[in-house]
Amino acid sequence: MKKNIFFIFLTCTLTLSAQEQKDKPKTQIVEASCGQCQFGMTEKKGCDLAVRIDGKPYFVEGTSIDQHGDAHAQDGFCNAIRKAEVSGEIIDNRFKVTTFKVINENPKKDNLKKHD
Template sequence: MKHLILACTLLLVVACANLKKTQIVEVSCGQCQFGLTSQEGCDLAVRIEDNAYFVDGADIDDFGDAHDKESGFCEVIRKGEVEGEVVNNRFKVSALKMLD
């Protein structure tokens, strides 16, 4: 019985530790492209299943000039592969790789 309880506990810990998942999302400026208004200025955001969230853990200028006409987040919506989770209506990113 002790072994069964131990095995169940370990499975629960492993399952809970893997809450962050990798997914393909839209990445852009929350204000300029996604219409978010809860903060001022240009800030990085992701859109997941039609819901946009500001990003914590990455900056809008981490991938170049945000106002570049061809690739800037204030000008275009780009695709990215992210790992993280939504916490308190913000996306806590632990990895972000641009796909375009």
């Protein structure tokens, strides 16, 4: 009887674990920038956050260009194409973001070690 209960418990645990992994969107590194200024997208007016996945740009839904610093700064999305770690999915030709994290490509000089 104890073996049967253990077997049922183990089967349920493995099934739930497999379902959780299947539902998580994959994380990937993409190019992120202003869709209009850097990717040449014309479907919308103004400046909007976009990502480029496999060479194709998609406007982002779930976060905005202004949530990631000054878009018009020297390294802002309207003036530079940055790398971002994202998860989400493409639905109706838009990237519905679950997570979005800009990758710091230019560390401050203070953090760099000097070699003698």
